[in-house]
Amino acid sequence: MLTLEGLRQLIQDDQLETVIVAFTDHYGRLLGKRVDAEFFLDDVCNSGTHGCDYLLTTDIAMEPVPGYDYANWELGYGDFHMVPDLLTLRLASWLDKTAIVLCDLHNDKSHQPENIAPRSVLRKQLEALSADGLICKAASELEYYLLENSYRQAFEQNYQNLKPAGYYLEDYHILQGTRTEKYTAAVRRHLKKSGIPVETSKGEWGLGQHEVNIRYSEVLAMADHHVVYKQCLKEIADSMGLSITFMAKFATDQAGSSSHLHLSLWKDGKNAFVGDEQIGPVKGSAIFKWFLGGWIKHVPDVMPFYAPTINSYKRYVDGSWAPTRLAWSYDNRTAGFRVVGKGESLRIECRIPGADCNPYLAFAASLASGLDGIKNKIEPPECFIGDIYAAAHLPRVPYSLAEATSLFENSAFAKETFGEDVVKHYSHFFRIEQKAYDKSVTDWERKRYFEQI
Structure with a gap:
């Protein structure tokens, strides 16, 4: 810095x-x-x-x-x-x-x-957190697709027939990672020189999909790192004649790109989630339990802050590594809320946000939900053990931006927490996005109906 x-x-x-x-x-x-x-x-x-x-x-x-x-x-x-x-x-x-x-x-x-500026929305929740003598440490894990086409080429090709940097599923593969190391090494180097501490980089589950993980920090700094990270990665790709996308669902037959959020609360230099109470398979504190309960309960109230675009909701497919139901489990990647770590590393990972989220809004929604859980002592559901994709009885994440916006717009919790002016403003923003999609003719429609209807 x-x-x-x-x-x-x-x-x-x-x-x-x-x-x-x-x-x-x-x-x-x-x-x-x-x-x-x-x-x-x-x-x-x-x-x-x-x-x-x-x-x-x-x-x-x-x-x-x-x-x-x-x-x-x-x-x-x-x-x-x-x-x-x-x-x-x-x-x-x-x-x-x-x-x-x-x-x-x-x-x-x-x-x-x-009030409506994204950074202001998060700052308001940090004030509430500070009033309780707490700070939040956080990380966001961003995934993206790397493509051999430049942004200009992709535009001129109408974003059709693009060439991913990989040609097979490369999750954790070192060989395929080596093939894209010229780009990824530059990313790691420049992030580090720009005050954003890098931990690791790896291939992901889609063709040409990758992630570069950066070290956790206090939540406002993490949101700042997140937006600079995205700018850095895009501009380095552009300088190399490549492109990357942070779309939540880049291709129908490929894995979506997420922005998993990891959060823990700290007080007096110690992790406030740590405790002796048995909560499912986890030993944690009442603060941990209630924060988790509030975070899960209020997902429908704040869903557009996690999934803000039409495309966001196409990521929520069973068996695709994206969560589809509201449940928590310990170290279980089928869960919307995955609890990981022990002792001072104990934290909650929310796997719902996509790589297209605005981090200020996503973190604000997470903190607001968890703090309400602490305030009202909201109990989380029982820890789920097994394949949550197969648990059809569990509540599902909203199916569409339209559904999520209606829930947000009519949420008494959202209005009380963020302010009626903020809820009205963002509800209009999300509805405009929905209307733009509703009146557009898509490639899918032409392919399906041009001859057959």
């Missing part, structure tokens, strides 16, 4: 010229500005900069969308204030002479955080 003094020295040594000042939109994409490094030191690091508030109301193609209270044509699409969080200042070592800093978004008039 970089201090301002370190940044100043790099500028003086002609090793740094540009600072990217960035934030995430609702899709989890980094947006922002490139700022002259000296101007950043002289002005932006203290005063921030401005961006158009329409950026929190656009669709994925950057078109302004009507129907939002927050920003619209009638209000004139004004500015919000981008406030750099200097704890996130780092080299973007994969770029030439460039650093990056992430921002909180504040209202330009009140100078208060914009």
Whole structure:
């Protein structure tokens, strides 16, 4: 990570010229500005900069969308204030002479955080956590597909007939990993140089599917690492004439890509999940039990924060390594909630989010659900032993974005936890995504009906 003094020295040594000042939109994409490094030191690091508030109301193609209270044509699409969080200042070592800093978004008039901004949604839950004297340590495991086509080629081919980097299932295979090591080694190297500690990389279960795991940290820092990680991987691929995708379900006949979330709560330097109470096959604390109970119970209330796109829900297929039912088990990859570790490493892994999730929203949903579990002493269901895919009696994750949005929009828990303005805003966001899909003609339809109907 970089201090301002370190940044100043790099500028003086002609090793740094540009600072990217960035934030995430609702899709989890980094947006922002490139700022002259000296101007950043002289002005932006203290005063921030401005961006158009329409950026929190656009669709994925950057078109302004009507129907939002927050920003619209009638209000004139004004500015919000981008406030750099200097704890996130780092080299973007994969770029030439460039650093990056992430921002909180504040209202330009009140100078208060914009409630609907993803980082603000997570910060609100961190305030609730802190009030209980707790901190959260977290990790997100991102999977992706690596393709031999460039992004431009993929676009020009209408994303058809793309060539994965692998041609057989390569889960843990070293040989196939060696074939893509030029890319993956660059990723590991640049993440590490950019202040994101790397643990491992490996092949995954799909053709050309991989993951690079980074070390856990406090939850806000982990969400920040997650978005920088995605940007780094995409831009390195682009520079090599390759492409990667974080779609939750890239191909019908291939495994989906997840973002498994690992969480534990800590107090006074110790894991608060550790205890002597027997909870299924686990010895844990009441905090562990109730957090798990609340997290499971509230999945339907917050599901769009884990699965925000049409494509997200195509990942939930039995026998595909993606969870389909709401249950917990110890070290069982068929479970939506997999408890792993012992002692200080005891943690809960939620396997529901896909690689397309916005990490700020996914972590906020997880914390809000677990904290409500602690507050109301919500008991988890019995630990399930066996193949959860075969347990048809267990409650299922929602089937579609439309279903999940309705549950979220009408959830008293979501409104009380995040605020009615946030729920209304994001419900509109998810419904716009659904409407865009509903009116589109797909390749599947043409293949199925063109001749046969």
